[in-house]
Amino acid sequence: MLFNSFSFLIFLPLVCILYYMLPHKFRWLLLLLSSCYFYMAFVPLYILILGFTIVVDYFAGIYIENSTGKRRKAFLVCSLIANIGVLAVFKYFNFINENLTSLMQSVGLVNQVPYLSILLPIGLSFHTFQAMSYTIEVYRGHQKAERHFGIYSLYVMFFPQLVAGPIERPQNILHQFYEKHAFDYHNIVEGARLILWGFFMKVVVADRLAIYVNVLFDYPDLHNGTSLMVAAIFFTFQIYCDFAGYSKIAVGSARILGFDLMNNFERPFFSKSPSEFWKRWHISLSTWFRDYLYIPLGGNKVPLARNCVNLAFTFTISGLWHGASWNFIIWGFLNGLYIVVDRLVNPLTKKWRNAASYGLLFRIGGRLLTFWLISLAFVFFRAKSLDYALIIITKIFTSVGELYIPSPAQLIFSLLAITILMLSEFQAEFMQSKYAFFRSSNMLVRNIAYIVVIFLIMLIGVFDGGQFIYFQF
Amino acid sequence: MTKNKVAYLIFRIVLLMFIIAALDFTSGKILEYYYFKQNSGLQYRTTYSMDTAKTDILVFGSSRANHHYVPEFFGGDTMSFYNTGRDANYILYNTAVLKSVLKRYTPTLVILDFDVTYLNKRQENYDRLSSLLPYYKSHEEIREIVETRSPYEKIKLMSYTYPFNSMILTIAAGNMETNKERKQDDRGYVAFRGKWPKDLDTMVFREVIDDTLVRAFESFVTSAKNAGSQLVVVVSPLFYKYEQTKSIEIAKQVCEKHGVQFLDYSHDSTFLSDRNLFDDLAHMNDDGARIFSKMLSKKLIVKKKTGL
Numbered sequence: 199m200l201f202n203s204f205s206f207l208i209f210l211p212l213v214c215i216l217y218y219m220l221p222h223k224f225r226w227l228l229l230l231l232s233s234c235y236f237y238m239a240f241v242p243l244y245i246l247i248l249g250f251t252i253v254v255d256y257f258a259g260i261y262i263e264n265s266t267g268k269r270r271k272a273f274l275v276c277s278l279i280a281n282i283g284v285l286a287v288f289k290y291f292n293f294i295n296e297n298l299t300s301l302m303q304s305v306g307l308v309n310q311v312p313y314l315s316i317l318l319p320i321g322l323s324f325h326t327f328q329a330m331s332y333t334i335e336v337y338r339g340h341q342k343a344e345r346h347f348g349i350y351s352l353y354v355m356f357f358p359q360l361v362a363g364p365i366e367r368p369q370n371i372l373h374q375f376y377e378k379h380a381f382d383y384h385n386i387v388e389g390a391r392l393i394l395w396g397f398f399m400k401v402v403v404a405d406r407l408a409i410y411v412n413v414l415f416d417y418p419d420l421h422n423g424t425s426l427m428v429a430a431i432f433f434t435f436q437i438y439c440d441f442a443g444y445s446k447i448a449v450g451s452a453r454i455l456g457f458d459l460m461n462n463f464e465r466p467f468f469s470k471s472p473s474e475f476w477k478r479w480h481i482s483l484s485t486w487f488r489d490y491l492y493i494p495l496g497g498n499k500v501p502l503a504r505n506c507v508n509l510a511f512t513f514t515i516s517g518l519w520h521g522a523s524w525n526f527i528i529w530g531f532l533n534g535l536y537i538v539v540d541r542l543v544n545p546l547t548k549k550w551r552n553a554a555s556y557g558l559l560f561r562i563g564g565r566l567l568t569f570w571l572i573s574l575a576f577v578f579f580r581a582k583s584l585d586y587a588l589i590i591i592t593k594i595f596t597s598v599g600e601l602y603i604p605s606p607a608q609l610i611f612s613l614l615a616i617t618i619l620m621l622s623e624f625q626a627e628f629m630q631s632k633y634a635f636f637r638s639s640n641m642l643v644r645n646i647a648y649i650v651v652i653f654l655i656m657l658i659g660v661f662d663g664g665q666f667i668y669f670q671f
Numbered sequence: 672m673t674k675n676k677v678a679y680l681i682f683r684i685v686l687l688m689f690i691i692a693a694l695d696f697t698s699g700k701i702l703e704y705y706y707f708k709q710n711s712g713l714q715y716r717t718t719y720s721m722d723t724a725k726t727d728i729l730v731f732g733s734s735r736a737n738h739h740y741v742p743e744f745f746g747g748d749t750m751s752f753y754n755t756g757r758d759a760n761y762i763l764y765n766t767a768v769l770k771s772v773l774k775r776y777t778p779t780l781v782i783l784d785f786d787v788t789y790l791n792k793r794q795e796n797y798d799r800l801s802s803l804l805p806y807y808k809s810h811e812e813i814r815e816i817v818e819t820r821s822p823y824e825k826i827k828l829m830s831y832t833y834p835f836n837s838m839i840l841t842i843a844a845g846n847m848e849t850n851k852e853r854k855q856d857d858r859g860y861v862a863f864r865g866k867w868p869k870d871l872d873t874m875v876f877r878e879v880i881d882d883t884l885v886r887a888f889e890s891f892v893t894s895a896k897n898a899g900s901q902l903v904v905v906v907s908p909l910f911y912k913y914e915q916t917k918s919i920e921i922a923k924q925v926c927e928k929h930g931v932q933f934l935d936y937s938h939d940s941t942f943l944s945d946r947n948l949f950d951d952l953a954h955m956n957d958d959g960a961r962i963f964s965k966m967l968s969k970k971l972i973v974k975k976k977t978g979l
Binding site: 610653656 | 676677679680687690691694695698794797798801820821822823826827830832833836837839840841844
């Protein structure tokens with residue numbers, strides 16, 4: 199079920215009403231059944247895959263807790279193999295096979311392994327990573343193994359964050375399923391606010407920008423570098439609003455039910471460096487890779503050269519996590535490269551950055567440069583193929599021309615949407631509670647803000663924008 | 672205490688919904704008023720096609736229809752002509768517009784420009800029905816088609832603003848003094864002036880036929896035939912060669928079944944790969960459109976005379 203669908207507008211209130219009407223002891227069952235229904239609205243059969251990983255990790259957790267030494271490690275490895283195995287089959291098999299075929303062809307051999315004709319289960323990478331974090335945390339002794347099979351299933355399947363995160367840690371969410379969440383007016387209002395702003399980000403900003411982005415990225419050879427540069431910038435805003443919008447709806451839906459999910463985005467476009475950007479962008483995934491890959495590799499407690507390799511490797515794997523294609527791998531590697539360069543350059547510029555006269559210049563320039571570098575990397579993320587990405591990047595730097603404007607109205611709506619978004623982000627970044635219309639102490643201001651946003655969604659929102667980009671991962 | 676809070680929440684939700692409903696009604700009515708006050712532009716041409724046009728010859732189709740059929744070549748002095756083709760609006764739109772037209776009068780000749788992938792399953796076919804939302808409430812005959820947009824379309828259309836979603840700027844432009852004369856069309860026809868710069872090999876389309884579109888096409892054919900209009904289905908020229916598509920095969924079968932003439936110019940050597948006659952891969956420029964319109968009108972006159 200899509201968050202931006204009419205079905206969800208009926209589903210969520212219904213679940214909330216039933217949730218608060220039911221006695222506490224039955225609530226987990228309602229949430230589990232609702233989550234199953236939510237997931238099965240995509241491809242019903244794929245719930246079996248989810249069921250497989252749930253069963254494996256549930257027992258793995260208990261066995262890990264009850265074992266010591268090598269056996270303990272063996273159970274963890276089994277669980278990781280099962281999870282990564284599912285990912286490998288459904289997400290990476292054809293990619294590996296395709297590259298193997300090319301490699302074998304280059305030395306005159308024929309690859310006989312057939313391609314799998316299967317659809318990628320929605321949100322597979324998200325719930326697999328959430329499941330993996332459970333067994334790892336149990337292994338590390340940070341989390342007790344969950345004995346209640348229903349509650350553990352809910353940990354993996356909780357519908358607000360099932361298909362596109364935030365990727366939660368068991369320590370943050372598991373205990374919340376046992377807590378009795380009384381009806382809380384403030385939670386409901388706060389959740390509704392988050393959902394409303396999430397919808398705004400998705401249908402007014404992301405889906406509007408997608409109209410221009412799709413045309414330019416699908417036919418880059420027909421357009422000049424100026425138009426492609428605008429499309430690249432628009433895509434950076436689009437993907438942010440698509441994913442952060444989703445995350446806000448997820449966190450808001452959970453909040454209405456009394457649950458606290460982690461914040462996934464922290465106004466990333468105000469980052470002064472790529473390193474800062476990745477501390478503010480898709481936080482739940484960045485911290486997952488930090489905790490379960492980067493730090494085990496030695497993190498920054500190793501010599502500088504090794505540290506740089508660790509960073510580049512972690513980001514490349516993060517790229518691969520997003521999708522089985524060279525585009526995503528290059529996207530990940532590029533971001534890793536940015537961080538490495540940032541790490542190397544950072545100590546050299548520290549003196550200037552802190553100097554009063556240059557400080558402001560560095561802050562503004564750093565933000566603009568970071569945004570531009572991130573936008574360039576996102577070209578690989580969005581382009582249909584590596585060839586297309588290279589065409590776009592080359593044209594951006596070599597071909598200047600008249601901006602392609604298929605419809606002035608579209609462009610005006612796009613710029614208006616970006617302006618509203620950035621004003622809101624600016625306010626949250628620099629002004630704290632001042633001018634926070636949604637949180638104004640004046641009830642009239644607050645309500646006018648809600649109505650204006652709802653009205654903007656109705657008036658200029660794109661209602662046939664389709665699914666969220668991150669659902670495919 | 673909780674009961675009070677629940678009651679307060681319900682009160683707030685009801686109040687908010689009431690305000691939004693009032694706002695929705697007011698803005699919807701204002702937008703509706705100005706939408707139908709326009710006298711130029713795409714939206715006006717749809718209104719004109721559905722509510723006003725009473726010409727002998729009507730052309731239907733998407734952008735390829737709109738930019739390929741030059742009025743001066745059709746009908747001569749005796750028959751009037753209007754081109755209802757609209758950019759990015761396909762068979763569902765064409766069928767809906769025809770149904771509205773037939774409710775008012777019966778055109779003598781109906782030409783449907785059929786694209787080579789017209790029956791291919793694409794979400795765009797349904798999304799673009801947004802062009803018809805402003806007519807949903809007043810045109811009962813198009814409702815069934817508009818409702819194919821989504822299972823909840825009927826509920827969404829209870830809103831007064833929704834039919835005019837994302838149209839505010841175009842409506843405003845259509846009502847400003849300076850834009851009232853933004854008439855680029857000649858009886859619906861809009862000329863393209865560019866020249867296509869590139870060569871291209873044969874295109875291969877991988878189609879998944881959409882049954883709803885096939886039904887809409889058949890409905891278009893039977894509606895025109897039953898009303899007594901002469902119908903011709905035409906595939907206008909393309910820049911590129913392509914391998915036979917399922918859409919064309921089905922269209923031919925349907926036309927044969929209902930005794931409708933099917934004219935295919937998509938591989939006509941006069942046009943194929945001639946960069947001077949095309950604005951882009953799928954659209955001829957004015958020069959190409961004139962040659963094609965002349966060619967087609969001659970063929971239609973010959974057919975009328977000989978009955979072949």
